Amino acid sequence: MLGEYRISGRRASEIAASVEGGVATGDLAPGHVLPPMRELATHLGVNPNTVAAAYRTLRERGVIETAGRRGSRVRSRPASTARGSLRVEAPPGARDLGAGNPDPTLLPGLGEALAAAGADYDGGPCLYGDAAVVPRLAELARAGLDADGVPAGPVAVASGSLDAIERVLAAHLKPGDAVAVEDPGWGALLDLVPALGMHVVPMALDEDGPLPGEVERALRAGARALVVTGRAQNPTGATLGSRRAQELRSVLAEHPGVLLIEDDHGHAIVDLPLHPLAGATERWAFVRSASKAYGPDLRLAVLTGDALTVDRVTGRQQLGPGWVSGLLQRTVAHLWASGAVDVPAVARSYGERRDALVRALESRGIVAYGRTGMNVWVPVGDETGAVARLLQAGWAVAPGARFRIASPQAVRLTVSALSAADIEPLADAVAAAVPPARPVSYG
Numbered sequence: 001m002l003g004e005y006r007i008s009g010r011r012a013s014e015i016a017a018s019v020e021g022g023v024a025t026g027d028l029a030p031g032h033v034l035p036p037m038r039e040l041a042t043h044l045g046v047n048p049n050t051v052a053a054a055y056r057t058l059r060e061r062g063v064i065e066t067a068g069r070r071g072s073r074v075r076s077r078p079a080s081t082a083r084g085s086l087r088v089e090a091p092p093g094a095r096d097l098g099a100g101n102p103d104p105t106l107l108p109g110l111g112e113a114l115a116a117a118g119a120d121y122d123g124g125p126c127l128y129g130d131a132a133v134v135p136r137l138a139e140l141a142r143a144g145l146d147a148d149g150v151p152a153g154p155v156a157v158a159s160g161s162l163d164a165i166e167r168v169l170a171a172h173l174k175p176g177d178a179v180a181v182e183d184p185g186w187g188a189l190l191d192l193v194p195a196l197g198m199h200v201v202p203m204a205l206d207e208d209g210p211l212p213g214e215v216e217r218a219l220r221a222g223a224r225a226l227v228v229t230g231r232a233q234n235p236t237g238a239t240l241g242s243r244r245a246q247e248l249r250s251v252l253a254e255h256p257g258v259l260l261i262e263d264d265h266g267h268a269i270v271d272l273p274l275h276p277l278a279g280a281t282e283r284w285a286f287v288r289s290a291s292k293a294y295g296p297d298l299r300l301a302v303l304t305g306d307a308l309t310v311d312r313v314t315g316r317q318q319l320g321p322g323w324v325s326g327l328l329q330r331t332v333a334h335l336w337a338s339g340a341v342d343v344p345a346v347a348r349s350y351g352e353r354r355d356a357l358v359r360a361l362e363s364r365g366i367v368a369y370g371r372t373g374m375n376v377w378v379p380v381g382d383e384t385g386a387v388a389r390l391l392q393a394g395w396a397v398a399p400g401a402r403f404r405i406a407s408p409q410a411v412r413l414t415v416s417a418l419s420a421a422d423i424e425p426l427a428d429a430v431a432a433a434v435p436p437a438r439p440v441s442y443g
Contacts, residue, residue, distance in 0.1 A: 013176030015054035034072045060194045090396035098398035103416040107295045108340035117330035126326030134329040140336045141302040151279040153304040157324045161289040164303045168285040171312035180218035180226045184403040202405040207371045208244040225259040231266030232373025235403045235412040239372045245275035252280035260284040268293030270372045271347035350374045353415040360427035376413045380434045383409035389433035
């Protein structure tokens, strides 16, 4: 029953890698049925739990699927369907509340910043061997981090938050390691972790962020890294308050060897204070992106962390792209220095629309969450049905499956495309599509 391809390995990560190797070479074709776990365990001389862990990893990475007694088989499109592909395309005439984009009218113009960056570049272009971080950007980034209470540390630059998080994870972890993530959470991150061969450990959260008991449970279960969003968490809008941050720091103090990664998703679109966890563990990184406030095409994020972590990230970066464009760095530095974004005004604009929608839904008996940022998270009993009914009513929303692991079904509504006149019609459409639900924890 094992077939011509011989799966090998003694550890779960090795067995999973062997199966993936067969899929990559075509020796394990789509639809190929894998041997039962006990049979493979006997063949390899390992505990059945080891094979079960390998199969679980393969399922999470999208390589295989399990259909009850019919066993596990290679997926028709192994590891190729990202959560982002679950988005609902808005047909002509429908309003798109699912893409998650910022409001273009709140993004700063780039003409002046690009011209200033170009003039600066003409006076001294970046050349091979130059510092990877433009000094002015590093100075401004460090000053902002200091003001927000982020511990001292060297500054590096990556091509966006996800690139930074991937580099930090790869700097310390290996395939088979477990990473604790928020559930619901950022869909791209939920794809990234298994794509690196790592195991996702979901953590439930509320409007103040990850629940301390959930973090403790994840770390005791063996998670070697923890990814936390400080503000405007995607998709729920959760934001760490001072009390929750203190509680989480106490939990982390008992696990000093855990890698802590903080994603400051709400930078420059939220005016609530930051309560960083950085420094609660020996190895940590804090990531701040320019995308949400200054435009998604500005693929730049700054990160800081303990010296070893940043050194590993920059050392590996030098073996690949080398550095993020100096022109881009100078452009962002000019935007920061000139105060191109009126943070209180941006936060107020998103907040007025978000809060109005939450209130309108609550007045109709619909539970909704959205403490900060540009998203509102609405728990539903039938996610697919709710998305379909809203689409028929002219509203394209994001299905919660893009953001969930074990948390209940929901839909995400991004408010950046809404006007004040849209709130009541949208709330009516949601009320018609979603039966009233009881308040629940996100997890």
